[in-house]
Amino acid sequence: MAIRVINKSALEINKRVAIGVAIPFNSTDVFKLNYTTVDQMKSNIINFILTNKGERVLNPNFGSNLRKFLFEGINDSNLQALEIKLTNDIQNNFPNVTIDSLTLTPLYNDNAIQLSLSLSIYNGDIQTIQILL
Numbered sequence: 001m002a003i004r005v006i007n008k009s010a011l012e013i014n015k016r017v018a019i020g021v022a023i024p025f026n027s028t029d030v031f032k033l034n035y036t037t038v039d040q041m042k043s044n045i046i047n048f049i050l051t052n053k054g055e056r057v058l059n060p061n062f063g064s065n066l067r068k069f070l071f072e073g074i075n076d077s078n079l080q081a082l083e084i085k086l087t088n089d090i091q092n093n094f095p096n097v098t099i100d101s102l103t104l105t106p107l108y109n110d111n112a113i114q115l116s117l118s119l120s121i122y123n124g125d126i127q128t129i130q131i132l133l
Contacts, residue, residue: 023047041097041121042129048093049086049115049131064089070133074106074113086115096122107132 018033023043025031034040051063069082083102090099098120105114117129 020044038121038125038127041094042127045090045094045097045117045119046129046131048090062093066133070113074108074111079104079106079113090117090119100126 015035018035019037020034020040020043022032022034022039023046034043048062049064049066052067053063053065054060056062064086066082066086069078069085072078083104087099087102090097100118100120101116102118103116105116106112107114113133115129115131115133117131118126119129120126
């Protein structure tokens with residue numbers, strides 16, 4: 001008889017032990033905790049996108065330098081360059097993540113950009129991340 005083996009991270013065996021801290025910090029508690037590796041990977045990617053290079057101590061290459069692009073002015077060529085850069089940076093820093101789609105929508109009246117990221121983490125479950133920048 002065939003036995004189905006569930007692909008589960010060793011970190012998820014004990015349900016009472018948190019893997020990391022969720023981002024954004026918007027909980028009424030001190031911190032909202034992540035108990036699955038998929039949720040923690042989403043938090044890690046959000047942290048990566050919102051961090052500039054040189055901000056992290058002892059890891060100066062971590063981050064996306066997104067704020068640098070925001071203050072250069074929003075136009076089509078900048079958005080395309082930013083999409084390519086973000087895609088390459090995420091693939092280089094997170095090898096277990098496959099990007100299905102990354103779209104940047106300019107909000108000219110608010111002087112902001114809506115980032116929508118659809119990705120597959122580990123076992124192919126599609127996750128979405130949306131950030132207003």
